[in-house]
Amino acid sequence: MKRITLVLLAALLMLPTPLKGADRKIQAVATIPDLADIARNIAGDLIEVTSLATGVEDIHAVPMKPSFAVLLNRADVVILMGLEAEHAFLPALLEAARNPRILRDEPGYIDCSVYITPLEVPTRIDRALGDQHPMGNPHYNLDPVAGKDMARAIADGLSRNYPEYQSTFKKNLDTYLAKLDAAIARWEQEAKPLHGIKLVSYHPDMIYFAERFGMEAAGTIEIRAGVDPTPGHIAELEERMRREKVGLVVRELSYPAALAETVAQSTGAKLVELPYMVGGVPEAKDYLSLIDYNLHTVLKAVQKGA
Numbered sequence: 001m002k003r004i005t006l007v008l009l010a011a012l013l014m015l016p017t018p019l020k021g022a023d024r025k026i027q028a029v030a031t032i033p034d035l036a037d038i039a040r041n042i043a044g045d046l047i048e049v050t051s052l053a054t055g056v057e058d059i060h061a062v063p064m065k066p067s068f069a070v071l072l073n074r075a076d077v078v079i080l081m082g083l084e085a086e087h088a089f090l091p092a093l094l095e096a097a098r099n100p101r102i103l104r105d106e107p108g109y110i111d112c113s114v115y116i117t118p119l120e121v122p123t124r125i126d127r128a129l130g131d132q133h134p135m136g137n138p139h140y141n142l143d144p145v146a147g148k149d150m151a152r153a154i155a156d157g158l159s160r161n162y163p164e165y166q167s168t169f170k171k172n173l174d175t176y177l178a179k180l181d182a183a184i185a186r187w188e189q190e191a192k193p194l195h196g197i198k199l200v201s202y203h204p205d206m207i208y209f210a211e212r213f214g215m216e217a218a219g220t221i222e223i224r225a226g227v228d229p230t231p232g233h234i235a236e237l238e239e240r241m242r243r244e245k246v247g248l249v250v251r252e253l254s255y256p257a258a259l260a261e262t263v264a265q266s267t268g269a270k271l272v273e274l275p276y277m278v279g280g281v282p283e284a285k286d287y288l289s290l291i292d293y294n295l296h297t298v299l300k301a302v303q304k305g306a
């Protein structure tokens with residue numbers, strides 16, 4: 001860690017001083033592209049947002065680059081999922097970036113989980129066992145209703161830092177929420193064939209999606225978040241999938257393919273491969289198209305040969 005910090009700091013020293021002045025846009029860093037997209041919808045031309053992840057990564061293991069600390073050093077705000085989703089990279093980057101405005105609990109730290117009621121909050125936390133979800137399940141971005149909460153949190157966070165633009169943020173928020181509401185009504189109609197269908201995913205990240213669209217998250221290939229499967233766990237999972245008639249295996253694109261294929265084959269379940277962030281596949285170019293892509297991919301798999 002010490003060496004990474006030194007490399008990052010060396011990179012910082014080579015920087016030109018950031019521009020100041022009336023034309024300077026709000027410099028925002030989002031951890032994932034979903035948040036960058038929503039922030040652009042809320043702040044329009046007032047903001048310049050860069051996402052650290054491109055969307056193809058595992059959010060619990062986004063590789064740190066020196067350029068990330070540089071971006072955070074210059075940022076006015078950082079926009080994050082929270083619930084420790086970014087634990088593997090954000091705390092170390094914030095330390096290296098030496099930017100007091102965006103530290104946790106400072107105004108520039110915009111935590112998008114503030115309006116979320118987390119699911120799967122553990123009764124016992126044990127990071128030593130590799131638990132990646134110590135505050136509950138942080139993959140709420142896959143539920144578009146939670147997307148509304150994310151948009152509200154971003155509008156609030158930006159208004160706190162830039163009260164002079166509050167009415168613009170509010171107006172854009174209302175527009176975006178109306179757009180989301182219309183899409184949610186359409187998605188809930190489209191999702192009717194999914195009701196009651198059970199799914200198994202590689203990582204426990206499908207619970208919010210499943211609950212929104214009437215499905216049931218019935219287990220994971222990982223033993224739990226961040227804990228790799230053992231042969232015994234897979235045997236038990238497959239047995240239970242056959243018994244409980246689990247019809248779908250979701251392989252998130254940042255997780256290994258072979259084991260998900262084996263589990264699907266040996267249980268007769270259909271396999272779908274899904275992005276879990278904007279940018280995870282080319283079709284998921286913004287937040288609305290991410291939900292579109294995931295819902296339609298699942299629907300296609302379920303309806304195929306049914």
Ligand SMILES: [Zn+2]
Nearest residue numbers: 132204205225
């Ligand atoms: Zn996770």
